[in-house]
Amino acid sequence: EDQVTQSPEALRLQEGESSSLNCSYTVSGLRGLFWYRQDPGKGPEFLFTLYSAGEEKEKERLKATLTKKESFLHITAPKPEDSATYLCAVQKKGTALIFGKGTTLSVSS
Amino acid sequence: GAGVSQSPSNKVTEKGKDVELRCDPISGHTALYWYRQSLGQGLEFLIYFQGNSAPDKSGLPSDRFSAERTGGSVSTLTIQRTQQEDSAVYLCASSLSNSGLLNTEAFFGQGTRLTVV
Incomplete structure (x- = not known):
């Protein structure tokens, strides 16, 4: 069965304290892995797509990496505005995205 | 419009109503x-829904739920005889395509918050 597991469920950081969020997956025929950010009361906002093991993408303080079994979202020197729930999703060709339950990040100043 | 639009943003309904x-x-997704x-x-x-192909309905929780997509554009999700457990945020997303070699990212609307009382 295709499955996505995110850890930790919640993460509290001090401003400037770098860390990583994990997304492990079991899916046959992976076509893409997606990272989204979701703020309270809003729809998920697209961040990154990764297609193959070894691929990396960066955006401001965020960097996403992919291996054959997991993806990491690295947050460097986070700021309070990075506080949100980060969602990971996987997709096979011609199917809908399968989401993990997310990691809720809180960054305090 | 520039993004995915959902309406209403909030809906309160009585149990048993549709x-x-x-x-x-x-546009173009x-x-x-x-x-x-x-x-x-x-x-x-x-x-x-993907283009003109038959929709993948495998996630619908019961036969009270149905959806259609007219003209390959606007979609309507219908919940009949609503129950309290149907209370949730319903999110819609669209993407350019999902049938090629690479998947394209899906963009989400703001959601409809449904409350069944």
Whole structure:
């Protein structure tokens, strides 16, 4: 069965304290892995797509990496505005995205 | 419009009533998805449309739920005889395509918050 597991469920950081969020997956025929950010009361906002093991993408303080079994979202020197729930999703060709339950990040100043 | 639009943004309905939720995808996007998000939970897949192909209805929780997509654009999710457990945020997303070699990212609307009382 295709499955996505995110850890930790919640993460509290001090401003400037770098860390990583994990997304492990079991899916046959992976076509893409997606990272989204979701703020309270809003729809998920697209961040990154990764297609193959070894691929990396960066955006401001965020960097996403992919291996054959997991993806990491690295947050460097986070700021309070990075506080949100980060969602990971996987997709096979011609199917809908399968989401993990997310990691809720809180960054305090 | 520039993004995915959903209406209404909030809906309160009495148990047993039918409700219709609307989604206007990004122009030109052939793939459209419906998800449900309960409080503190992840996104639960409901139904997926790709172009003129038969929709993937495998995520619909019961036969009270149905969806259609007219003219390959606007989609309506209908819940008949609503129950309290149907209370959730219903999210719609669209993407350029999902049938090629590479998947394209899906963009979400702001959701419809449904409360069944």
